[in-house]
Amino acid sequence: MKIKKILIASFVFALGVNPLFAQKTKPLFPETPGMVSYTFRKSLAKDPAATLDTLQKLGIKDMEFSSLFGKTAAELRKLLDERGMKCSSFGVQYPDALDKTKEVGENAKALGAKFVRVAWIPHKGPFTLEMAEKTVADFNKIGKQLKDEFGLTFCYHNHGYEFEKHEDGTLMDYIIQKTDPKYVSFEIDLLWTFFPGADPAALISKYPKRFKLMHMKDLKKGVAGNMSGGTPVENDVALGTGQLDIPAILKAAKKSSIEHYYIEDESPSYATQVPQTMAYLKSLTY
Structure with missing residues (x-):
């Protein structure tokens, strides 16, 4: 029996595989992603119930409205x-977040x-x-009220124009x-990190504790970006058909x-x- 094991090990080694280091690949993104309502905005506007049925059939359980x-x-x-299904994040316009904070907080809580x-x-x-200075003051104010009164976390979603050069x-x-990390x-x-010339993976790695949410999207090949x-x-x-290095970004995100x-x-x-994107995410390993 001992000789048989030695022979098998020798055969495996001869094939170029060291059994001590051989590992099965693991899925890089095993979870089912959530969905931003804006993706299905036209159908949700016509028939929210039927659209949610469609999303449910795709396996989507987590929504950002x-x-x-x-x-x-x-x-x-x-x-x-x-x-x-659940709603984990509620997106609102800047003026509403600033001037109707209580109403926004109540709606977010009602959504769950x-x-x-x-x-x-x-x-x-x-x-x-x-x-940017006004934005920081407003965000700290909004975030504090949402946290203190409703236990909610306020997030800002970048959109590209914020990557104008400043100092270093x-x-x-x-x-x-x-901005205050507490609020x-x-x-x-x-896309809106890559489009103005920044590296999404590097930005996540630079501020690993500040990002709580991610919009996953890819930019068509050949399209040049700007600060607009x-x-x-x-x-x-x-995802996977454009310019972004999705695996590197997800590794940083994890x-x-x-x-x-x-x-x-x-x-x-x-x-x-969307189904193509979901299949791509399931295919990723590391």
Whole structure:
């Protein structure tokens, strides 16, 4: 028996595989991603219940809503509960977060969300230090009220224009560094980090405890970026078919404080691209 084991080990070694170090590959992203409601915005606006049925069939259980789609928060929560789904993040406009914080907090709690997210800072022209300074003050105020009164975590979703140069970094660095970690966290949008020339994996690694949420999206090959914060929706492509190094980003994310990963696909081809994205994520190993 001992000789047989030695012969088998010798055979395996001869094939170039050392049994002491041989390991099966592990899935890089074994979980089912969440979904940003904006991906299905047109169908949700027409028939929220039927759209949630479609998402449920795709295996989606975690939602980030950026609109109530004509429902009350309680009505939308009921539709989710009936399908075994949840809303973990509620996205609102900057003015509402600032001037209607109590209403926003009440709606987020009614939805069952843990996070409140803002994705755009109103501005004209290039984003400036003065704008960033006001943003920091506003975000600290919003975040404190949401945390103190509702137990919610406020997150800012970057959109590209914040990566204007500032000192040794960018205005995005300034916002992250100057906001209070007790009250302000972040949602990294992969496309809107890459588009202005930044590296999503490096940004996550630089601030591993500040990002709590992620928008997973890819940029069409050949498209050049800029600081505008805008690009045609057709430039959103299925993960793995664009310019971003998704595996490197996810490896960095797994070492960070990111809790929820949402697919966001703004393109008109979302119906075919979303299943493609989900299949790609399941295929990744390390």
